[in-house]
Amino acid sequence: MISMRTVDKHFGALHVLQDINLEVPKGQVVIVVGPSGSGKSTLCRTINRLETIDSGTIAIDGVQLPAEGRALARLRADVGMVFQSFNLFAHKTILENVMLAPVKVRGIDKTKARARAMELLERVGIANQADKYPAQLSGGQQQRVAIARALAMSPKVMLFDEPTSALDPEMVSEVLEVMVQLAKDGMTMVVVTHEMGFARKAGNRVLFMDEGRIAEDTDPDTFFTAPKSERAKDFLGKIL
Numbered sequence: 001m002i003s004m005r006t007v008d009k010h011f012g013a014l015h016v017l018q019d020i021n022l023e024v025p026k027g028q029v030v031i032v033v034g035p036s037g038s039g040k041s042t043l044c045r046t047i048n049r050l051e052t053i054d055s056g057t058i059a060i061d062g063v064q065l066p067a068e069g070r071a072l073a074r075l076r077a078d079v080g081m082v083f084q085s086f087n088l089f090a091h092k093t094i095l096e097n098v099m100l101a102p103v104k105v106r107g108i109d110k111t112k113a114r115a116r117a118m119e120l121l122e123r124v125g126i127a128n129q130a131d132k133y134p135a136q137l138s139g140g141q142q143q144r145v146a147i148a149r150a151l152a153m154s155p156k157v158m159l160f161d162e163p164t165s166a167l168d169p170e171m172v173s174e175v176l177e178v179m180v181q182l183a184k185d186g187m188t189m190v191v192v193t194h195e196m197g198f199a200r201k202a203g204n205r206v207l208f209m210d211e212g213r214i215a216e217d218t219d220p221d222t223f224f225t226a227p228k229s230e231r232a233k234d235f236l237g238k239i240l
């Protein structure tokens with residue numbers, strides 16, 4: 001579903017992604033961990049071309065990502081992304097937030113889009129807040145809306161970049177539960193998170209990023225109990 005071959009990227013002199021090779025089959029849940037600055041966010045952002053790459057190729061469901069234009073917009077719609085900051089439109093209601101892209105980008109009829117948005121809000125447990133504005137919701141609720149909004153485009157892949165790290169501790173689990181369910185439903189997911197419980201419950205695979213490289217690529221149990229490299233051991237020592 002995601003295929004990255006020999007991907008390299010620099011920010012000026014910084015070699016932020018170094019020879020990234022990654023094949024993610026349909027339905028797999030990949031957890032990405034690693035020290036701050038190791039390139040985790042950049043990796044996610046290149047998958048839907050929020051960042052360009054210097055060389056290599058990236059394909060989603062067998063279609064290589066073009067650099068720009070309409071074809072890119074269309075392919076990008078196949079990749080949903082949820083960030084640490086929820087980025088909801090403050091002056092639109094929860095329902096409007098979820099309806100907006102399907103109507104504007106996919107040209108879906110408003111009545112249909114509304115019905116589908118309500119279904120998704122139901123799925124993330126927040127349908128009763130549909131007519132409120134983002135500021136009236138807790139952080140955990142806003143993040144669940146952000147997930148519903150991404151799902152509204154019927155993406156083939158969902159990327160999550162530290163989706164719970166800006167949340168108060170008591171709100172983390174309500175967001176992770178939605179993500180566990182999504183994983184169970186068969187969504188292909190790439191999740192940057194240090195939530196080990198989630199990684200072990202929902203993850204099929206862990207990538208340990210270090211200085212722009214995929215330094216380890218293994219299953220969650222192996223990674224969290226018996227990491228190979230000193231760097232990974234050191235990293236785990238800091239987050240555990």
Ligand code: ADP
Nearest residue numbers: 011014016034035036037038039040041042043
């Ligand atoms: P992580 O998510 O693992 O913390 P990032 O992918 O955000 O790491 O960043 C990797 C490195 O690239 C960091 O050193 C960061 O400062 C740098 N970086 C990220 N975005 C930019 C940018 N737009 N311009 C220049 N440097 C950047």
Ligand code: MG
Nearest residue numbers: 040041042161
């Ligand atoms: Mg990051």
